[in-house]
Amino acid sequence: MDEPRLKLAIQKSGRLTDPSLDLLVRCGLKISRGKDQLMAFGENMPLDVLFVRDDDIPDLVQEDVCDLGLVGLNVLEEKRLELAARGHPVRFQQVRNLDFGRCRLSLAVPQGASFEGASSLRGRRIATTYPFLLENYLRERDIEAQIVTLSGAVEIAPRLGRADLICDLVSTGSTLQANHLREVETVLESHAVLIRTPLALAPVKDEWVERLLMRIDGVQQVRESKYIMLHAPRDALPEIRKLLPGSESPTIIPLEGFPDRVAIHAVCRENVFWETLESLKKAGASALLVLPVEKMLA
Numbered sequence: 001m002d003e004p005r006l007k008l009a010i011q012k013s014g015r016l017t018d019p020s021l022d023l024l025v026r027c028g029l030k031i032s033r034g035k036d037q038l039m040a041f042g043e044n045m046p047l048d049v050l051f052v053r054d055d056d057i058p059d060l061v062q063e064d065v066c067d068l069g070l071v072g073l074n075v076l077e078e079k080r081l082e083l084a085a086r087g088h089p090v091r092f093q094q095v096r097n098l099d100f101g102r103c104r105l106s107l108a109v110p111q112g113a114s115f116e117g118a119s120s121l122r123g124r125r126i127a128t129t130y131p132f133l134l135e136n137y138l139r140e141r142d143i144e145a146q147i148v149t150l151s152g153a154v155e156i157a158p159r160l161g162r163a164d165l166i167c168d169l170v171s172t173g174s175t176l177q178a179n180h181l182r183e184v185e186t187v188l189e190s191h192a193v194l195i196r197t198p199l200a201l202a203p204v205k206d207e208w209v210e211r212l213l214m215r216i217d218g219v220q221q222v223r224e225s226k227y228i229m230l231h232a233p234r235d236a237l238p239e240i241r242k243l244l245p246g247s248e249s250p251t252i253i254p255l256e257g258f259p260d261r262v263a264i265h266a267v268c269r270e271n272v273f274w275e276t277l278e279s280l281k282k283a284g285a286s287a288l289l290v291l292p293v294e295k296m297l298a
């Protein structure tokens with residue numbers, strides 16, 4: 001019998017596609033993907049990647065077609081509310097927050113239109129592809145407004161006279177700008193998340209989910225991490241340790257022939273800026289070297 005294989009859904013084309021593939025590659029996955037192919041075969045892991053519309057990703061996990069999905073929190077939360085409204089159980093679990101796909105669901109009004117807080121929404125028509133999140137936002141503020149649910153091209157709704165304002169995803173803000181709209185309130189801050197089915201998986205699949213999660217943690221940790229090496233006077237150690245950003249226990253190495261100087265090696269879990277290096281130098285450090293970290297396993 002064939003070995004069971006994990007199915008992971010990612011966005012076919014859009015803001016999450018490249019960073020999702022990049023994450024998988026950094027986790028060690030080798031995939032072969034033909035042009036316009038819907039599914040890519042994992043060559044070195046029992047894991048296949050499905051390329052789908054992002055809005056379909058929660059459903060694919062919900063309906064047990066896929067075991068895993070990489071999707072925006074915006075899409076996920078909308079689906080969660082939709083399922084609740086229909087009285088359906090949620091059949092996906094959010095297992096990791098990811099450090100990409102940052103954007104926000106925001107309210108935007110035509111440039112020149114006035115806006116004085118959420119109460120300005122009363123009685124207005126708001127166009128969106130996120131009716132459940134918007135309804136939730138309005139309900140929490142006790143505001144009655146008309147939600148105009150569209151399937152796309154929300155940004156042109158005010159110009160077409162279909163709505164007074166919009167509630168849409170903003171990333172760089174260039175879509176709003178191109179359509180003469182002004183962002184006024186944030187409804188939801190979003191980033192990519194990894195979801196999985198709550199159902200029990202075959203042991204082989206389960207083991208690979210665990211390995212993938214561990215690798216994702218490692219990848220996310222090293223993105224910001226740096227390995228720093230320097231020489232310092234022994235008596236400047238306390239001050240230097242304080243200056244090293246996000247490092248727990250640096251390695252202190254004696255320097256042959258220099259009894260009052262030591263070498264310090266440390267992993268900094270934050271970026272090391274020029275300012276930090278300058279402060280370290282001022283504290284007596286020399287021979288400073290900052291290296292990128294490629295892999296990390298706690």
Ligand code: PRP
Pocket residue numbers: 014015054168169170171172173174175176
């Ligand atoms: C969103 C939104 C805007 C655009 C905003 O669409 O509807 O069109 O992104 O991004 P910007 O601020 O960088 O201009 P998305 O890419 O999510 O497409 P989809 O809703 O069809 O998935």
Ligand code: ZN
Pocket residue numbers: 053054055
């Ligand atoms: Zn979409």
